[in-house]
Amino acid sequence: MLTVLRVHLxxxxxxxxxxxxxxxxxxxxxxxxxxxDVPETAPVGGHFLRYxxxxxxxxxxxxxxxxxxxxxxxxxxxxCTKANIPVSKSYHCTTKCFSNAWxxxxxxxxxxxxxxxxxxxxxxxxxxxxxxxxxxVINSNLSASALSASLTNGFAAPLYPxxxxxxLGGESWHEVGRSKTYIPTADDIxxxxxxxxxxxxxxxxxxxxxxxxxxxxxxxxxxSPIPRRMIRVDGTGHLDANGRQSSSxxxxxxxxxxxxxxxxxxxxxxxxxxxxxxxxxxxxxxxxEIVGYRADIICLQEVQSDHYDEYFAPELDKHGYxxxxxxxxxxxxxxxxxxIDGCATFFRRDRFSHVKKxxxxxxxxxxxxxxxxxxxxxxxxxxxxxxxxxVALIVVLxxxxxxxxxxNPGKKQLxxxxxTHVNVQHDLKDVKLWQVHTLLKGLxxxxxxxxxxxxxxxxxxxxxxxxxxxxxxxGKVDPSHPDLAVDPLNILHPHSKLVHQLPLVSAYSSFARxxxxxxxQHKRRLDGGTNEPLFTNVTRDFIxxxxxxxxxxxxxxxxxxxxxxxxxxxxxxxxxxxxxxPSDHIALLAEFRCTRNKSRR
Numbered sequence: 001m002l003t004v005l006r007v008h009l010x011x012x013x014x015x016x017x018x019x020x021x022x023x024x025x026x027x028x029x030x031x032x033x034x035x036x037d038v039p040e041t042a043p044v045g046g047h048f049l050r051y052x053x054x055x056x057x058x059x060x061x062x063x064x065x066x067x068x069x070x071x072x073x074x075x076x077x078x079x080c081t082k083a084n085i086p087v088s089k090s091y092h093c094t095t096k097c098f099s100n101a102w103x104x105x106x107x108x109x110x111x112x113x114x115x116x117x118x119x120x121x122x123x124x125x126x127x128x129x130x131x132x133x134x135x136x137v138i139n140s141n142l143s144a145s146a147l148s149a150s151l152t153n154g155f156a157a158p159l160y161p162x163x164x165x166x167x168l169g170g171e172s173w174h175e176v177g178r179s180k181t182y183i184p185t186a187d188d189i190x191x192x193x194x195x196x197x198x199x200x201x202x203x204x205x206x207x208x209x210x211x212x213x214x215x216x217x218x219x220x221x222x223x224s225p226i227p228r229r230m231i232r233v234d235g236t237g238h239l240d241a242n243g244r245q246s247s248s249x250x251x252x253x254x255x256x257x258x259x260x261x262x263x264x265x266x267x268x269x270x271x272x273x274x275x276x277x278x279x280x281x282x283x284x285x286x287x288x289e290i291v292g293y294r295a296d297i298i299c300l301q302e303v304q305s306d307h308y309d310e311y312f313a314p315e316l317d318k319h320g321y322x323x324x325x326x327x328x329x330x331x332x333x334x335x336x337x338x339x340i341d342g343c344a345t346f347f348r349r350d351r352f353s354h355v356k357k358x359x360x361x362x363x364x365x366x367x368x369x370x371x372x373x374x375x376x377x378x379x380x381x382x383x384x385x386x387x388x389x390x391v392a393l394i395v396v397l398x399x400x401x402x403x404x405x406x407x408n409p410g411k412k413q414l415x416x417x418x419x420t421h422v423n424v425q426h427d428l429k430d431v432k433l434w435q436v437h438t439l440l441k442g443l444x445x446x447x448x449x450x451x452x453x454x455x456x457x458x459x460x461x462x463x464x465x466x467x468x469x470x471x472x473x474x475g476k477v478d479p480s481h482p483d484l485a486v487d488p489l490n491i492l493h494p495h496s497k498l499v500h501q502l503p504l505v506s507a508y509s510s511f512a513r514x515x516x517x518x519x520x521q522h523k524r525r526l527d528g529g530t531n532e533p534l535f536t537n538v539t540r541d542f543i544x545x546x547x548x549x550x551x552x553x554x555x556x557x558x559x560x561x562x563x564x565x566x567x568x569x570x571x572x573x574x575x576x577x578x579x580x581x582p583s584d585h586i587a588l589l590a591e592f593r594c595t596r597n598k599s600r601r
Contacts (some may be wrong), residue, residue, distance in 0.1 A: 016188065018281050021181045022051075022195055022214065038182055043202040050200045053177035056192040056215075064218060065093035065275040067101050068273050072218070077105070081587040083112035091301050104571065154393075160277035183274045188219040221577040223276075225289065230591065231522060232560045233510045244559075250559050250593045251351065251399075253417070255457035255549050257537075257585040259577060268583070271540055271574040276582075283311055283584035293562070293589050297397070298346040298421035299457040306338040311575040312346075322354065327394035328421075329363045333389050342456070343393040343419045352397040354413060358442070360392035365438045369491065382489050386431060392420035392439050392458070393429050394446070413594060418447055418457040422468065429486040432461060433477070433498070436468040440500040447502060453555035453594060456504060456548075459585065464530035467498075472550055473509075475500055497574055507549040507590040508533050509556040525564040533564050538586050540575045545568065549590050560597050562589035 011080045063073040066089050071092035075098055080090035085108050092098040100104070173194065176182070184193065193216040198207040261279040269277055276282070290298060298321065303312060308325045316323060327342035347354070366386035370379045399413040422435050443454060462468035467483035470476070476482065479495040493500065511522045512531035525534055527545070536547040551558070565586060570576060576584040 016184050016186060016219060018222065018284055019181050019183050020193070020195075020216070021280065022197065038203070040200075045210060046202050047199050048202055048287055049180075050196075050198050051178060051180050052175060052196040053187055054173040054194040054196070055079070055176045056194060057172045057174060058191070058255050063088075063091045064220060067096060067097050068093050071097075079109055083109055085109070085112050086117070100574075107351070107568075125591050135171055145228075150345075153340060155385055156341050182572045184219045189221060191219055192216055193219060195409050222285070224482040225580040226565065228563050228565070230560045230589070231511075231519075233514045235404050245547060247563065250591050251296040251415075252295040252493065252589060252591045253299065253312050253455055253457065253549060254290070254293050254303075254589045255299045255419075255547060256290065256587040257301040257421070257459040257547060257583060258303060259583040259585065260304045260339075261307065262304060262339045262341065263302060264577070269539070269575075269577060272577050273579060276579040277577060281309075282582040283307070283575065287312070287315055289582065289587065291316075293587065295589060296348050296351050297415075297417055298456075299417065300344045300346075301419070301421040301459045302341045304339050304341045308342070320348055320350060322349045323347075324357055324393060324395055326359050328389040328391050329361050331363055331387050331389060341421075342391060345393055345417060345419045347395075347397055351398060351400055352415075354395065355398045356396040358394035358395065358396075358446070360420070360439060360442055362392075362435050362438060363387050363392045373489075378489075385428070385489060386491075388419060388423045388425070388428075388431060390423050390435055392418055392442075394418045394442070396446075396450070396452070414450060414452040416443070416450075416452050416454045416457045418443060418454070418458070420456075420460070422458070422460045422462065424461045427486075429467065429483045430492055432487065433467045434473065434491055436460065436462070436471055437498060437500075440471065440502065443502060444500055454502060454504075454552045455556075455592075456550040457588075459547050461546050463546065464527050464532035465514075469530070469532075469548075471498060472504055472548070473506055475502070475504070503552050503554045504550040505553040506532060507558050507592075508549055508561060508564075508588065510561060511564075522563065525566065533588075535567065535586075536588065538567070538570050538576045539584050543575075547585055547588055550586050551590075551592060555595055556592045557595050558590055559593050560589065560591040 038044050038047070040048045040050070042048070063076075065071040065073050071093035073093060075092045075095065077090045077092070077098070081087065089105075089108060092101065122214065176185075176188070176193075182193070182195075191235045195214050195216075196211055197213075199209060200206065201208050252344060259282075261282075264277055264279070264282070266274060266277060290300075298316070300312070303325065304326050305325075308323070313323045313325075323344055323346040325342060325344045327337075327600040328340050330337060330340060333340050363386075369386070370382045373379055373382055397415045397417060399415070420435075420439055423431050425431070439456075441458070446452075447454065456472070460468055460472070467477045467481050470478065470481065477495065477498040484492055484495060487493065508526070509531035511519070512526055514522070526532065527534055532548070533545050535543045535547045537543070570578075570581065570586075576586075
């Protein structure tokens with residue numbers, strides 16, 4: 001007889017549009033096995049699994065935490081209720097939640113106070129008082145630590161009826177699904193879902209043994225990120241009202257490190273709610289964001305092999321994209337090869353066709369380099385330092401006849417797109433620079449054989465002004481650059497070899513060259529010294545720029561760029577990823593026009 005041992009959901013909270021797939025562990029008399037499914041049409045041992053989903057309707061409404069929407073609110077900031085702040089912002093699930101959010105929450109109070117002063121209203125003084133019951137208000141000047149102490153000692157406790165139980169009176173249960181997987185709908189928002197799994201006798205159709213059930217938390221709206229507009233860099237301002245690129249004769253390219261599931265550990269990103277960090281949730285947020293940009297070419301980094309095959313390739317195919325993938329090598333990586341990430345490049349098949357693919361394995365380049373090194377003892381040390389499994393994917397695309405990006409109708413136009421993810425280790429400055437130099441030398445060979453426009457995208461794990469960035473942007477590295485001091489293998493000498501002849505320019509530096517009204521805010525989001533974005537990667541411990549889109553300026557010109565974000569908007573949940581933003585990186589998107597038809601066949 002089959003017996004269900006355990007049923008659980010892979011994440012803590014269902015989100016509208018997010019698949020819910022419980023894991024079911026079942027046991028047969030002779031062995032313990034994990035089954036994906038045992039349908040009625042293919043019973044095992046005369047039994048099958050039956051699934052049912054229910055929506056719980058209750059006569060009692062429950063408020064949710066403004067920071068952790070998967071949690072019910074138990075506290076309310078009374079200062080918010082007296083300062084014309086949306087009531088939804090006043091709810092918190094625990095005193096710790098409120099304390100952790102205080103540095104950002106207090107900004108709401110300050111803005112409300114400033115608005116009241118500007119309007120000439122005399123607001124009741126609600127900050128800095130505490131009532132005798134300890135239920136009232138919060139001093140807006142308290143530090144997070146002082147606030148935490150006040151809350152802990154009971155001097156100030158934001159109000160909300162404490163702990164609402166999941167099972168409420170006046171409930172009714174409505175069946176909404178009979179499959180193992182269920183996607184919540186808009187009708188489910190605000191309600192608890194119940195999942196039942198039963199072993200059923202194939203003949204009697206009656207349950208055998210205990211019927212396993214689980215309850216979810218309340219279904220919430222899927223948090224949406226701040227919309228990002230495309231900004232023209234020729235001084236004409238925004239594009240159309242929807243923020244979509246509509247120019248003819250142009251194409252767009254997206255570069256995005258999506259944060260692989262294997263790298264998204266709860267320990268590393270413990271500030272992100274577990275449900276928002278789970279892959280079932282993030283993958284759909286990522287797809288929605290990527291598709292929403294409507295890019296003609298998409299360069300993704302940290303794409304796991306299994307996710308490329310099982311999710312991104314088939315899903316993006318539905319939206320008109322063909323894809324190519326290069327997995328990292330495995331000399332250093334261990335474990336399941338399916339979870340090893342790599343670089344994926346997609347392109348709209350109605351605009352481009354695939355001509356050629358080049359795969360750059362830096363491990364092979366390291367082997368070639370060390371084979372020429374003496375003595376032999378140094379080879380092992382060198383390989384240990386240089387072999388890091390990083391790769392690059394280079395794709396040559398041909399614009400189709402109906403692609404109006406070609407200057408001369410009837411002439412075939414090629415584009416070379418490089419997509420890479422450079423080694424992350426901070427102390428290996430020599431390895432980062434060597435990998436970038438190796439990639440550029442390969443691109444120079446392609447340029448020599450076919451004079452075509454080039455785009456170099458990726459996560460270079462190098463900040464603006466670093467040696468790898470200088471090599472990309474300036475074509476050389478100053479011999480006095482401090483990064484060159486790290487060269488234990490002497491692989492960067494002579495420094496005169498650290499050059500390339502490609503006329504590469506960073507796309508986002510175009511913001512610094514724009515003139516006209518309305519560009520001041522975009523320029524403020526650039527580093528004044530390098531004209532690069534202030535950040536593309538935001539974690540609790542780091543904020544800075546690691547991602548770039550470079551292009552050959554003799555053949556391409558930037559028409560528009562996806563606007564950058566301000567730090568405050570991303571820091572409200574401490575850092576990335578967050579419920580709104582599915583990766584610890586932000587996407588970069590540029591629109592280009594081909595200035596001359598360089599390549600003809």
